[in-house]
Amino acid sequence: MAAVRLEKYLADAGCGSRSQIKALLKQGRVSVDGNVEKDGSRREDYAQHEVRLDGSVVSYEKYVYYLLNKPQGVVSATKDALSDTVIGLLAGVNTKGLFPVGRLDKDTEGLLLITNDGELAHNLLSPKKHVAKKYYVNLDKALSEENRIKIEEGIDIGDEKPCLPAKIERVENAKKPGDLSCMITITEGRYHQVKRMFEACGLTVTYLKRISMGNLTLPETLHPGEFLKIDREEIL
Ligand code: URA
Secondary structure, three states: OOOEEHHHHHHHOOOOOHHHHHHHHHOOOEEEOOEEOOOOOOEEOHHHOOEEEOOEEOOOOOOOEEEEEEOOOOEOOOOOOOOOEOHHHOOOOOOOOOEEOOOOOOOOEEEEEEEOOHHHHHHHHOOOOOOOEEEEEEEOOOOOHHHHHHHHHOOOOOOOOOOOOOEEEEOOOOOOOOOEEEEEEEOOOOOOHHHHHHHOOOOOEEEEEEEEEOOEEOOOOOOOOOEEEEOHHHOO
């Protein structure tokens, strides 16, 4: 890492805004190699030193990864003129450079990875990689055996090519009594894909939640709107 101003190092490590960091420095809450440092303009390669804030080591991470349980009503974008975004849900996080890996519809819940690692995002989203995505689905009507087979064999949803074969699993413990639920695993990421696959069978998806993507599974204890910081090794 090149030499940078201490203020920038602390800001990039998510210690606060520039003005908050100036205040922290002034209050003597930052130390470098055991000595209180009040001058935020000093340039060093701080990755080679021990920087502490209020006694805790400040580590600089080039790439960060957050697993969010996206609630309904927020958009999978970094900015939106009208709606709240998934990035806005990361309270207390330095969100500079962060973006969601792919999109879930505004009314879809569930697992969404947020990162600043473009290469990892590309590997997860590339059509060539066929990363599996599993969704819990509620439907307005029962899925017939004939339609299940159509989906499993690769259903035509009006695109240039039919969808790749998908996997359907029945679920016993529906969310509400009377819910017509199933799990579907797809290996592509077409626009509104799951909704359109069921629509092509004459069914409407009334609730959609992503349960897993590649190796990542949404923890049952993570409620909508909550997020976890995770390690790169957990993802691919
Ligand atoms: N398929 C959909 O139709 N919507 C989503 O949000 C994700 C997959």
